[in-house]
Structures are given as structure tokens and as C-alpha cells.
Amino acid sequence: MTSFLTESLSIKWPTDLVKFPVVDFSHQHITLTEDIDINTPRVMHPQDFPVSGESGKYLSLVLWLNNNEINDTSIVVxxxxxxxxxxxxxxxxxxxxxxxxxxxxxxxxxxNLNILYLHSNNISDINGIDKLANIPSLRTLTLHDNPIDSIPNYRTTILNLLPQIASLDLQVHEY
Structure with missing residues (x-):
């Protein structure tokens, strides 16, 4: 467990995350927390890396919940x-x-969140985006294919609200 924590602190680029196990609950019709109990994730991991810790829970820095029916980000915690x-x-x-x-x-x-994919949802309120400003490590954010991306000056507004973002909608932001 100690080496896992040490390695996680040395990540400099999002691509470095491929070194760690991915817990993948995508495409499982998940709506509520209870759905986690009845679904088994796909776990992709490097051969020499433990999948679970002392508690039996997954050791991962990556959680994929895409392509489900989740309507509330509060259940992610x-x-x-x-x-x-x-x-x-x-x-x-x-x-x-x-x-x-x-x-x-x-x-x-x-x-410690570096990457947050929220594209292809129903997000329409630009004022809610500023909540992400309190995650200083957040560098990559996707919001395209949401109603919010039709707002005039969408990209400029998001980058002004979240100055820590280096990549918005998979396009690198030049400082």
C-alpha cells in the first residue's frame, strides 16, 4: 500500500495513470449506489500491481462510471x-x-482529481461549474455535448472560471 501511495504522488501527466488499475463500471445501467452491489466492474490492471488492498476494496486512482444512467454526481462519493x-x-x-x-x-x-469527464450529459447551468474551482489539481475537463456548450463564449467562460484547466473538451489550453 505504501508504494501505491508513493507512486500516486509522482504522477505528472494523465497518461501516467495507465500504470494503475482501472475500475470500470461503464455500460452497466447504474443509477443508484445500490447498483454497485449487483454489478461487477471490469478491472484492468498491470500484472505486477495488486488489485485490492487490506480491506478487500479496489486499489485504484481511476473510476469509470460512463455510459450509465447516473443523474446525480453526489452519489459518486x-x-x-x-x-x-x-x-x-x-x-x-x-x-x-x-x-x-x-x-x-x-x-x-x-x-487529487486530475481528469473529470462530464461530456454528453444534461448540464446546462454555467454557474455550477465554479464548484470545480475548489479542485486545484483538476487539469482535464470535458463538458462538450451538454446544453452548456451552446452558451456564447462557452470555452472562454469555463477557462475563466477554472484557471487550473489545461485541457477543456480534449483541446489543450494555451496559457
């Missing part, structure tokens, strides 16, 4: 707590292609 050994260490969460309409404050609990 509950889900992560149920299945992950150290949920606050999450660095990548994929919530794309769900039914999310707003961003909840609880995502701020993921203080």
Missing part, C-alpha cells in the same frame, strides 16, 4: 467509498454519457 480502498486519492473519474444535470459540491472531496 458514496460509490467510491464502497468500492475503493482510498477514494480521496482518485485522479480520474469518467461520468460521461449519463444523465447528470448539475455538478454537486461533493466532487470537491476528490482533492
Amino acid at each position: 458514496e460509490m467510491a467509498t464502497i468500492i475503493l480502498e482510498r477514494p480521496t486519492l482518485l485522479m480520474w473519474i469518467d461520468l460521461s454519457n449519463n444523465q447528470i444535470s448539475e455538478i454537486d459540491d461533493v466532487l470537491q472531496e476528490f482533492t
Whole structure:
């Protein structure tokens, strides 16, 4: 477990996350936290890396919940707590292609989050985006294919609200 924590602190680029196990609950019709109990994730992991910790929960910095029926980001913390050994260490969460309409404050609990995919949801309120400003490690964010991306000056507005973002909608932001 100690080496896992040490390695996680040395990540400099999102592509470095491929070194760690991915807990993949995508395409499983998940709506509620209870759905986690009846679904088994696909777990992709390097051969020499343990899949679970002392508690039997997954050791991962990456959680994919894309292509489900999730409509509330607040359940992500509950889900992560149920299945992950150290949920606050999450660095990548994929919530794309769900039914999310707003961003909840609880995502701020993921203080190490580097990558957040929220594209292809129902997010329409630009004022809710500023909640992500309290995650200083967040560098990559996707919001395209949401009603919000039709707002005039969408890209400029998002980057002004979230100056820490280096890549918005998979396009690198030049400072």
C-alpha cells in the first residue's frame, strides 16, 4: 500500500495513470449506489500491481462510471467509498454519457482529481461549474455535448472560471 501511495504522488501527466488499475463500471445501467452491489466492474490492471488492498476494496486512482444512467454526481462519493480502498486519492473519474444535470459540491472531496469527464450529459447551468474551482489539481475537463456548450463564449467562460484547466473538451489550453 505504501508504494501505491508513493507512486500516486509522482504522477505528472494523465497518461501516467495507465500504470494503475482501472475500475470500470461503464455500460452497466447504474443509477443508484445500490447498483454497485449487483454489478461487477471490469478491472484492468498491470500484472505486477495488486488489485485490492487490506480491506478487500479496489486499489485504484481511476473510476469509470460512463455510459450509465447516473443523474446525480453526489452519489459518486458514496460509490467510491464502497468500492475503493482510498477514494480521496482518485485522479480520474469518467461520468460521461449519463444523465447528470448539475455538478454537486461533493466532487470537491476528490482533492487529487486530475481528469473529470462530464461530456454528453444534461448540464446546462454555467454557474455550477465554479464548484470545480475548489479542485486545484483538476487539469482535464470535458463538458462538450451538454446544453452548456451552446452558451456564447462557452470555452472562454469555463477557462475563466477554472484557471487550473489545461485541457477543456480534449483541446489543450494555451496559457
